[in-house]
Amino acid sequence: MKNFIYQSQWGWLLSGVSLGIVFILTVALVKPIGVSTQFVILDGMVWDFFSDQIVVEDNTAKSGYSSPNAYLNKSGGKYAKNVANPINYSFIFVFAMIAGGFIASRLQPAGESKDNLIAPLVWTDRFGDSQAKRYLAVFVGGFLVLFGSRLAGGCTSGHMMSGMMQTSLSGYLFTLGTFAVAVPVAILMYKGEK
């Protein structure tokens, strides 16, 4: 048990079973896991902070809130409502995930050097030690990942894991599109021996 908690990385079978249990547990107790929507909610909160008009109470809307922005106003103002009331299941879930990652990393033996927390080995082998280069790449990568997730309506959690678990067509389509590009790009971009 002790080893199970402190070990730096689980083997694939324990990993797969634990991942499966988490996804079953969440759908049994509440609803399937999704993450990428909460990036929109946080953006909306920042936008709402600087503008009084972006989310307004509206009795005629299904959610009770509306927005002049078509995306926040989608599905009867569903996102507008969550921007106005961020203390809800999905938003808190994401912050709890951060805490979960923090706890897991604090419990594992100090193995990784500081450099490894900025760029993985596979990156430094190919692109060198420049931190600025890595930061620029992850920033661009993050932009593409979240833009793509929002266009697709979900990410690895919502589409790939939760979607394929429910045998949903959209989950399979998303996963096919993702791997069809990610595999050749990763092979070409990180060409090398290691």
Added chain:
Amino acid sequence: MNIILSIVLGLLFGFVLQKIGAANPQNIINMLRLKDFHLMKTIFFGIGISSMFLFVLLNIGIIDSANLSVKTSYTGVIIGGIIFGLGWAIAGFCPGTGIVAAGAGRKDALLFILGGLLGAFVFTLLYGLLKATFLFGNLGGKATLAATGNAKFTTLFASMPEIVIAGGIGIVFMIIAWILPGTQKNQHSIVK
């Protein structure tokens, strides 16, 4: 009650993502360049076992089909997946693993999140222009392969028992997980 559940389940999910190595971009990139199948075995097994048990538990009434949430299929799901795949290969993070990695102290994950917030914001601004285009053209609606018992979703293989379909897919996924080659000892950056 929901808030307590969100804290407990979110903590568990974050903990598990870190422990399985998914929050380490080294593992993601090496999976995508087909050098290390640890995460691919994990993902296949996780989806396979959860798919099979989900439909068993739906069938015997332990999980309520009202809890399910099936997303719509439209052209943008594939195009969005392609854009996602490009960014995923470059950065080595997806939205969930990026925020867990930030919690685990990775500095590059913070820049990933900032880029992600900007990407989500640009999409929020563009949605009004994009929503009437081919990107949101229907590709099958809220459809599943196996019958869920929830009338909001359509079923593609309605004539076959859902346990056979979901169980069959689940078993195939678990077999794939089993036969993919494992990690060679020198591949992990954090072998102790």
